[in-house]
Amino acid sequence: MSGARTGAEYVEALDARPIQVEIEGEQYTGNVSRIPQLRNVVRTYARLYDLQQEPELRDTMTYASPASGDRVGMAFLQPQSIEDVARRGAAMRVWADYSLGNLGRTGDYCSSAVMAMAAAGDWFDQGEAGFGDNVRRYYEHVRENDLLLTHTLIFPQANRAVGPSQQKDQALAARIVDRNDNGIVIRGARMLATIGPFADEILVMPSTVLKGGADDAPYSYAFGIACDTPGLRFLCRESFDLGRSRFDHPLGSRFEEIDAIVVFDDVLVPWERCFVVGVPELCNGIYSETSAAAHMTHQVVTRTRAKTEFVLGLISLLTEAIGIEQFQHVQEKTAEVIVALETCKALARAAEADAAANRFGLYTPAWAPLNACRNWYPRTYPRFLEILRQLGASGLMSLPTEADAFGPAQEDVERYLQSAALDGPERLRLFRLAWDTCLSSFAGRQALYEYFFFGDPVRMAGALVASYDREPYKERVREFMHRED
Numbered sequence: 001m002s003g004a005r006t007g008a009e010y011v012e013a014l015d016a017r018p019i020q021v022e023i024e025g026e027q028y029t030g031n032v033s034r035i036p037q038l039r040n041v042v043r044t045y046a047r048l049y050d051l052q053q054e055p056e057l058r059d060t061m062t063y064a065s066p067a068s069g070d071r072v073g074m075a076f077l078q079p080q081s082i083e084d085v086a087r088r089g090a091a092m093r094v095w096a097d098y099s100l101g102n103l104g105r106t107g108d109y110c111s112s113a114v115m116a117m118a119a120a121g122d123w124f125d126q127g128e129a130g131f132g133d134n135v136r137r138y139y140e141h142v143r144e145n146d147l148l149l150t151h152t153l154i155f156p157q158a159n160r161a162v163g164p165s166q167q168k169d170q171a172l173a174a175r176i177v178d179r180n181d182n183g184i185v186i187r188g189a190r191m192l193a194t195i196g197p198f199a200d201e202i203l204v205m206p207s208t209v210l211k212g213g214a215d216d217a218p219y220s221y222a223f224g225i226a227c228d229t230p231g232l233r234f235l236c237r238e239s240f241d242l243g244r245s246r247f248d249h250p251l252g253s254r255f256e257e258i259d260a261i262v263v264f265d266d267v268l269v270p271w272e273r274c275f276v277v278g279v280p281e282l283c284n285g286i287y288s289e290t291s292a293a294a295h296m297t298h299q300v301v302t303r304t305r306a307k308t309e310f311v312l313g314l315i316s317l318l319t320e321a322i323g324i325e326q327f328q329h330v331q332e333k334t335a336e337v338i339v340a341l342e343t344c345k346a347l348a349r350a351a352e353a354d355a356a357a358n359r360f361g362l363y364t365p366a367w368a369p370l371n372a373c374r375n376w377y378p379r380t381y382p383r384f385l386e387i388l389r390q391l392g393a394s395g396l397m398s399l400p401t402e403a404d405a406f407g408p409a410q411e412d413v414e415r416y417l418q419s420a421a422l423d424g425p426e427r428l429r430l431f432r433l434a435w436d437t438c439l440s441s442f443a444g445r446q447a448l449y450e451y452f453f454f455g456d457p458v459r460m461a462g463a464l465v466a467s468y469d470r471e472p473y474k475e476r477v478r479e480f481m482h483r484e485d
């Protein structure tokens, strides 16, 4: 245990883990940082760890562990005040800004869930005595070792008309197939683990949105295990990092987080890693009752703010580059993004300013603005991409590569791709970034991610309506209808 890690320490530990990864027909065990499709993103994640060590960021990114006194990541801080919540937000901001909001699964996302669950440890004892201690010990383990966590929450998309227990193939959805002295045994699959192959640990948790019933007991569990636990495999989608240069694929060559199907071939989960076993009601409440959802969404709103700032900067440079800023519809579209950014900032600020202690004494950002943000952004982000396409037009396809621009086609690029504000190569660099934001396979995946990663927005909207106290507003209308003045 040594607290906040460097990038080199992260990579060394990752490579030493015999994680089973299948990607594009190849099977690998360990040495993940050397897998061609993952090499670049692992390097990016290593850079995030290095940021923790930079002298001017040390106090923003880390704090002294109450257990060891070592510096540990700020995402593990259990806030005792509104100021502590803001400190967490400031650290999240550094990582979010580094990727311009394009990395969804920086360590602060899942660490925030574990941090909140540990503060609510006693709640887990309702399931089985001692599970609260399991959560608390797990939190200390990931905090003191600065481990990178991912999570997997969803059952395979086979037949959504019925739950996991009624699927035709009973071997499909990951379920508890045995309980023994050592732990529980899990067989089947889960969808989807972003960053799964290069994380240290995976949280296997209930859905944030879907609720289980009595039939779902074998599918109702929460636990955290190492990504190299025997029997665990990550079956990846094809990579959108095509090994091209930073110039050609500025986002895909850095921030391709990969998504993987998680296969459990009779994975033994030791009892000390179990948080909930076989209790659907507890699974249904885990995020709201422990405030894990609020702390995770704090990271989300911080990241979406960084991403919106990026989109605004990009649109502004693009419209300036080709001299279209003065057109009214261009200004109207730019204004849409400005309004979105201010909305994001206001929601983030309200969540932090209105933070309050939950019933376990953990200061927690206000849920209402966070819930509004997580319902609003999935519908807002696709509009940004549409605006970029409408404003970039054929410029998003007049895109020779770096090899052309600095090779045989140099003169053509300099002459025919020059623009009002930029020379040919700089304009090409800018438009390739715009393309990687709104049109490339990397961009398509980002759009799908922003829409779905927190759960189906349709059902999130249903949950918002069901939980929002509208009674005062109904009463106001009723009162008005009968007013005599």
Ligand SMILES: Cc1cc2nc3c(=O)[nH]c(=O)nc-3n(C[C@H](O)[C@H](O)[C@H](O)COP(=O)(O)OP(=O)(O)OC[C@H]3O[C@@H](n4cnc5c(N)ncnc54)[C@H](O)[C@@H]3O)c2cc1C
Pocket: 150, 151, 152, 153, 154, 157, 160, 191, 192, 193, 194, 195, 259, 445, 448, 449, 452, 453, 454, 455, 456, 458, 459
């Ligand atoms: C890029 C990306 C990364 C992701 N990363 C992760 C991750 O790291 N960890 C993780 O656990 N999950 C991850 N997810 C999965 C995410 O949690 C799910 O996409 C989300 O919960 C929706 O579930 P689904 O994809 O199975 O869609 P489905 O539930 O199969 O829905 C498909 C369609 O059917 C509709 N539908 C289905 N059932 C109903 C119903 N009962 N009522 C109304 N409409 C319904 C939906 O509205 C939707 O339009 C990721 C997803 C994406 C796209």
